[in-house]
Amino acid sequence: MNNKPVFKRSTVIGLSALVFVQVMCAAFFILELATDVLGLRHWAVAWEVREALQIGASLSLLLGALASIMLLRSTLHRVHKVEQQLRTASGLFLEVMEDQFCLWGLSPAEKDVALFAIRGYSNQEIARARGKSEATIKTQLNAVFRKANVAGRPALVSHFIDILAAQAPQP
Numbered sequence: 001m002n003n004k005p006v007f008k009r010s011t012v013i014g015l016s017a018l019v020f021v022q023v024m025c026a027a028f029f030i031l032e033l034a035t036d037v038l039g040l041r042h043w044a045v046a047w048e049v050r051e052a053l054q055i056g057a058s059l060s061l062l063l064g065a066l067a068s069i070m071l072l073r074s075t076l077h078r079v080h081k082v083e084q085q086l087r088t089a090s091g092l093f094l095e096v097m098e099d100q101f102c103l104w105g106l107s108p109a110e111k112d113v114a115l116f117a118i119r120g121y122s123n124q125e126i127a128r129a130r131g132k133s134e135a136t137i138k139t140q141l142n143a144v145f146r147k148a149n150v151a152g153r154p155a156l157v158s159h160f161i162d163i164l165a166a167q168a169p170q171p
Contacts, residue, residue, distance in 0.1 A: 015067060022064050025057030096163055104147040113140040117153050118160065 007015075032050065034040070097118070101111045109130075116126040123141070127134045141153075150156050 015071075018060065018064055018067055021060045022057075025053075025060050028053055028057055093160070093164060097160060100148075100160070100163070104144075106144060106147060110140050110144050110147075113137060114144045114148075114156070117141060117144070118157055 097115070098111075101114065106114060112130065113126055116129065121129070123134050123137045126132075127137045130137070145152060145156065148156060148159065150159055
């Protein structure tokens with residue numbers, strides 16, 4: 001598992017500072033509005049300072065919008081990458097299962113039953129899905145367990161989890 005942080009520390013600090021400035025600018029705009037509405041203009045700052053603050057506030061809001069766009073693009077890129085990795089892992093899992101089924105010498109019917117069992121289907125559900133009797137399914141599952149040298153469904157699933165864990169990159 002990759003323990004790399006999503007964002008660098010400097011990025012988080014920079015974004016936090018930008019958010020702080022934006023909050024201060026919003027407070028300034030609200031204070032200006034309140035002084036105008038309440039007629040408290042004598043509390044207001046000089047027009048030059050007010051204009052400079054408004055320009056600074058507007059620029060910080062623009063920077064915040066640009067930062068949001070960049071973060072959104074980065075997040076969408078990461079989501080796409082993770083989705084690709086998940087599809088790859090799913091494909092690898094199917095390959096691992098197919099390889100093991102071949103090593104164990106499972107018949108096509110036993111492979112099918114094993115897949116259903118690994119997915120958590122009951123004997124009755126497997127029988128219904130395959131159009132076979134429960135007794136046939138039970139016989140086929142017992143053959144799978146014997147060929148795989150496992151005691152039952154949990155051990156079968158655990159076997160594949162162990163294989164995948166052994167193949168996973170170590171941190």
